[in-house]
Amino acid sequence: MIRNTTEQDVIKPKSKKRGTWVKGALGLSALIASLSWGGHLLSQPQNSIAASGVQTAMVERGSLTREINTRGKIIAANAPMVYATSEGLVELFAQPGDQVEQNQLLIRIDSPELTSQYDQAKAELERLQMSLEGERLDARRQQLELKRRLDQAQVTLEAAEREHRRANEAIKQSLISDIDFEQAKDEFASAKLDFSHAKEEVELARDTLEFEERSLRLQLQQQQLKLAELKRKVDKLNVTAPISGMVGNTLVDNRQQVSRNQALMSVVSLKDYQAELEVPEIYADELGLAMPVTLEVAGTTLTGQIGGISPEVLNNQVKVRVRFPFEANLGLRQNQRLNAQIHLQRLENVIKIRRGAFVQSGGGRFGYRINDNLATKIPLDLGARSLTHIQIVSGAKPGDTLIISDLAPMQQQDQLLIND
Numbered sequence: 001m002i003r004n005t006t007e008q009d010v011i012k013p014k015s016k017k018r019g020t021w022v023k024g025a026l027g028l029s030a031l032i033a034s035l036s037w038g039g040h041l042l043s044q045p046q047n048s049i050a051a052s053g054v055q056t057a058m059v060e061r062g063s064l065t066r067e068i069n070t071r072g073k074i075i076a077a078n079a080p081m082v083y084a085t086s087e088g089l090v091e092l093f094a095q096p097g098d099q100v101e102q103n104q105l106l107i108r109i110d111s112p113e114l115t116s117q118y119d120q121a122k123a124e125l126e127r128l129q130m131s132l133e134g135e136r137l138d139a140r141r142q143q144l145e146l147k148r149r150l151d152q153a154q155v156t157l158e159a160a161e162r163e164h165r166r167a168n169e170a171i172k173q174s175l176i177s178d179i180d181f182e183q184a185k186d187e188f189a190s191a192k193l194d195f196s197h198a199k200e201e202v203e204l205a206r207d208t209l210e211f212e213e214r215s216l217r218l219q220l221q222q223q224q225l226k227l228a229e230l231k232r233k234v235d236k237l238n239v240t241a242p243i244s245g246m247v248g249n250t251l252v253d254n255r256q257q258v259s260r261n262q263a264l265m266s267v268v269s270l271k272d273y274q275a276e277l278e279v280p281e282i283y284a285d286e287l288g289l290a291m292p293v294t295l296e297v298a299g300t301t302l303t304g305q306i307g308g309i310s311p312e313v314l315n316n317q318v319k320v321r322v323r324f325p326f327e328a329n330l331g332l333r334q335n336q337r338l339n340a341q342i343h344l345q346r347l348e349n350v351i352k353i354r355r356g357a358f359v360q361s362g363g364g365r366f367g368y369r370i371n372d373n374l375a376t377k378i379p380l381d382l383g384a385r386s387l388t389h390i391q392i393v394s395g396a397k398p399g400d401t402l403i404i405s406d407l408a409p410m411q412q413q414d415q416l417l418i419n420d
Contacts, residue, residue: 047410047411047413047416047417048417048418049375049409049416050418050419051419053409054375054403054405054418055356055403055404055405056370056402056403056405057353057356057401057402058399058400059352059353059397059399059400059401059402060351060352060353061349061350061351061352062349062350063346063349064347064352064384064386064391065346065347065386066343066345066347066385066386067341067342067343067386067387068279068280068341068342069339069340069387070277070279070339070341070342071277071278071338071339071340072275072276072277072278072320072337072338073275073276073336073337073338074273074274074275074276074297074332074334074336075275075276075335076248076268076270076274076334077272077273077274077323078243078271079267079268079269080242080243080266081264081265082106082107082241082242082264082265082266083261083262083264084109084239084259084262085109085233085236085237085260085261086113086114086260087111087113087257087258087260088109088110088111088113088257088258089110089255089257090108090110090254090255090256090264091107091108091255092106092107092252092253092254093105093106094107094247095247096248096249097246097247098246099245099246100241100244100245100267101244102241102242103240105239106240106241106247106264106265106267107252107264107265108237108238108239109237109238109239109258110237114234114237115234117230118227118231121226121227121230122227124223125220125223125224128219131216132213132217135212135216136213139209139212142209143202143206143209146198146206147202149198149202150195150198150201153191153194153195153197153198153199154195154198156191156194156195157188157191157192157195159191160187160188160190160191161188161191163184163187164185164187164188166184167181167184167185168181239264239265241267243267244269245269245271246267246270247265247266247267247268248265248268248334249265249266250264250265251264252264268334273324273326273332274322274324275293275295275297275304275321275322275340276319276320276321276322277319277320277321277322277340277342278317278318278319278320279319279320280316280317280318281313281316281318283318283342283344284309284313286344287309287318287320287342289305289306289307289308289309290305290306291305291306291342291344293305293306293322293324293340293341293343294341294343295322295339295340296339296340297330297336297337297338297339298330298331298332298336302324303324304322304323304324305323305324306320306321306322306323306342307321307322307323308320308321309321320342341387345384347384347391350383350384350391351393351396351397351398352389352391352392353390353392353402353404354388354390354404355386355387355389355390355404356404356405357405357406357407358402358403358404358406358407359382361408362380362407364380364382365379365380366378366380366412367380367395367396367402367403367407368402368403368410368416369396369400369401369402370401370402370403371401374416374418375403375415375417375418376414376415377410377412377414378395380394380396381393381394
């Protein structure tokens with residue numbers, strides 16, 4: 001039997017010094033690696049975003065025009081409305097779209113009541129004229145009678161005066177008695193009194209006749225004025241075109257009963273147009289006369305200026321009228337729709353950037369400036385705004401590149417890495 005070598009094997013103890021050195025080296029290496037990676041993390045942004053997810057623009061210096069985008073319509077600068085001057089049935093002589101000349105008959109109103117009043121006033125005028133003529137004839141007749149009485153009184157006075165002279169001569173020669181003398185004297189005094197009364201009566205009658213005639217003349221004049229007014233109203237029953245142009249809207253039907261002062265029809269002038277715009281009331285205090293306006297209508301750009309601003313607000317809108325040079329070849333029509341830009345203010349030599357969603361998402365208080373694919377959050381102070389640009393009061397300078405898209409994905413990080 002062959003023996004194994006178990007008795008010859010010797011177990012050699014491990015060296016404690018070598019194991020300790022190896023463990024120390026490994027721990028030191030792990031510590032160095034950990035510190036290096038931590039420093040790298042501290043030196044890099046905590047988040048990143050793809051370059052395709054942001055939109056950028058460069059800050060520049062230049063002019064900026066504050067504008068309002070609005071809509072409106074073309075209206076005739078002169079489009080008078082005709083109204084009924086009396087109640088009655090209407091008869092139309094023109095339809096919408098018809099070309100009319102000034103004073104051309106448009107509508108006739110049949111008003112029996114007004115026509116009857118006119119006929120009665122005319123008859124009353126004729127009656128007063130006849131009364132005045134009759135009063136003048138009566139006055140002549142009375143004056144003639146009074147003149148006859150005055151002449152008779154004068155003749156009687158002259159005869160009594162002669163008898164009185166003869167009585168004076170006869171009494172001196174004792175040819176007549178005292179009684180006859182006194183009688184002649186009384187008759188003379190009575191004749192003088194009758195003549196005086198007749199003279200005063202003639203003068204009073206003349207004044208009375210003049211007063212009565214003047215009163216009738218005044219009544220006649222009053223009736224003439226009344227008749228003239230009724231004639232004017234009757235003439236107004238024939239409604240004519242106030243201007244040359246085109247019939248616009250017809251607000252009544254043929255043979256329709258209308259009331260006094262009811263709108264009947266509009267006539268549109270074809271020589272001049274304006275634009276009527278509706279502007280939000282928040283801009284009302286900034287609007288002013290003669291402000292420049294750009295109009296876009298039927299593919300044509302027109303320039304004009306504000307000519308009128310409504311003093312009232314309707315449905316949160318302020319109506320503005322814009323005057324612009326009229327050209328007949330434009331083919332403009334009443335109520336044609338248009339777009340407009342009102343230029344509120346023009347600023348020169350300002351720092352500006354294109355408008356974007358960053359204004360709303362950032363509240364206009366901060367933004368992100370890009371430098372070597374690194375976006376850094378910066379404070380911003382924004383100012384005036386136009387349709388395409390916004391003023392930067394402070395926080396950026398010309399040549400800076402800012403993110404102008406929505407800033408919500410940045411989650412208000414101080415720095416972000418832009419990945420290509």
